[in-house]
Amino acid sequence: MARLILFNKPHGVLCQFSDEGSGRPTLSEYIDVPGVYPAGRLDRDSEGLLLLTDDGKLQARIADPRYKKPKTYLVQVEGSPDDAAIDALRRGITLKDGPTLPAEARRIAPPDLWLRDPPIRFRKSVPDTWIELTITEGRNRQVRRMTAHVGHPTLRLVRWRIGDWSLDGLALGSWREA
Numbered sequence: 001m002a003r004l005i006l007f008n009k010p011h012g013v014l015c016q017f018s019d020e021g022s023g024r025p026t027l028s029e030y031i032d033v034p035g036v037y038p039a040g041r042l043d044r045d046s047e048g049l050l051l052l053t054d055d056g057k058l059q060a061r062i063a064d065p066r067y068k069k070p071k072t073y074l075v076q077v078e079g080s081p082d083d084a085a086i087d088a089l090r091r092g093i094t095l096k097d098g099p100t101l102p103a104e105a106r107r108i109a110p111p112d113l114w115l116r117d118p119p120i121r122f123r124k125s126v127p128d129t130w131i132e133l134t135i136t137e138g139r140n141r142q143v144r145r146m147t148a149h150v151g152h153p154t155l156r157l158v159r160w161r162i163g164d165w166s167l168d169g170l171a172l173g174s175w176r177e178a
Contacts, residue, residue, distance in 0.1 A: 002055035004178040005036055008170045009050045011116050015041045027052075031175055039063045040138060040162075047116065048073075048159035049167050051178075062162065068136040072104075072161035073143050074111050076120065077152035080129050081107065085150040089133060093149050097139060100146060104134035113158060114172040120155045128155055 007030065009015070015038045017028045027038070027050075036052040039062035053059050061067050089105035108130050120128075129152070133143055144154045160167050165178060 002053055002058050003033070003036060004055075004058065004165075005031065005033060005052040005175050006165055006167070006170060006178055007031060007050045007052060007175040008167055008172050009042055009047060010173050011047045011118075012044060014044055015050060030173055042159055043141060043144075043157075046157040046159065047172075048157075049162055049165065049170075050159075051162055051165060052175075063138070065137050065139075068101075069163045070134050070136050070161070071138065071159060072132060072134040072166075074108070074113070074158045074160050075131050075133055075143060075147060075154055076110075076128055076156035077131060077147050078126055078128055078155055079152045080127050081131065081150065081152045085152060086131070088150050089131075089146060093146060095139075095142075095145050095149060100139075100142065101135070101137055103136075103146070104132075106132055108132045111158075116156060132160075134161075 013025045017026055019026050035054045037059065039051040039053050039059040042050050051062055062069055086105050089103050092100045092102045110130050135142060143157055147154045170176060
């Protein structure tokens with residue numbers, strides 16, 4: 001039976017089990033389960049759901065873009081995206097590596113999340129807005145590049161859901177078996 005672990009990755013943690021001599025935090029500081037590996041990646045400066053498994057076929061079905069597994073992100077962006085910016089995300093936009101597939105995008109109320117360490121910089125003169133964005137691709141830093149492309153750089157990025165798995169009830173730095 002394949003093992004599948006849901007992990008709520010804190011900001012600053014690398015999605016690998018070792019980083020020789022760098023002093024940067026890795027998965028080994030949180031997960032002591034032999035033989036599991038990340039199914040996909042989550043940037044060091046992003047937070048949220050990371051799936052780990054000991055099954056190579058399951059790992060491929062989760063991570064490989066060919067399977068178009070939907071991934072939902074809660075994204076705090078700089079400024080207040082208007083309808084045109086949200087619609088552009090929904091239609092798909094053209095990045096340097098080509099057009100993105102259409103995404104689900106909507107403005108949301110600020111979610112009830114854990115505090116981030118370090119905190120997001122606050123500026124009185126520049127508002128921020130939260131959006132929920134669901135994509136079916138997984139390009140390098142795709143969500144950050146998409147929001148920047150529509151004029152609203154990402155300040156905080158939390159992956160909330162991958163397919164049917166979500167962070168519901170999972171504290172920061174904690175993990176559970178699916």
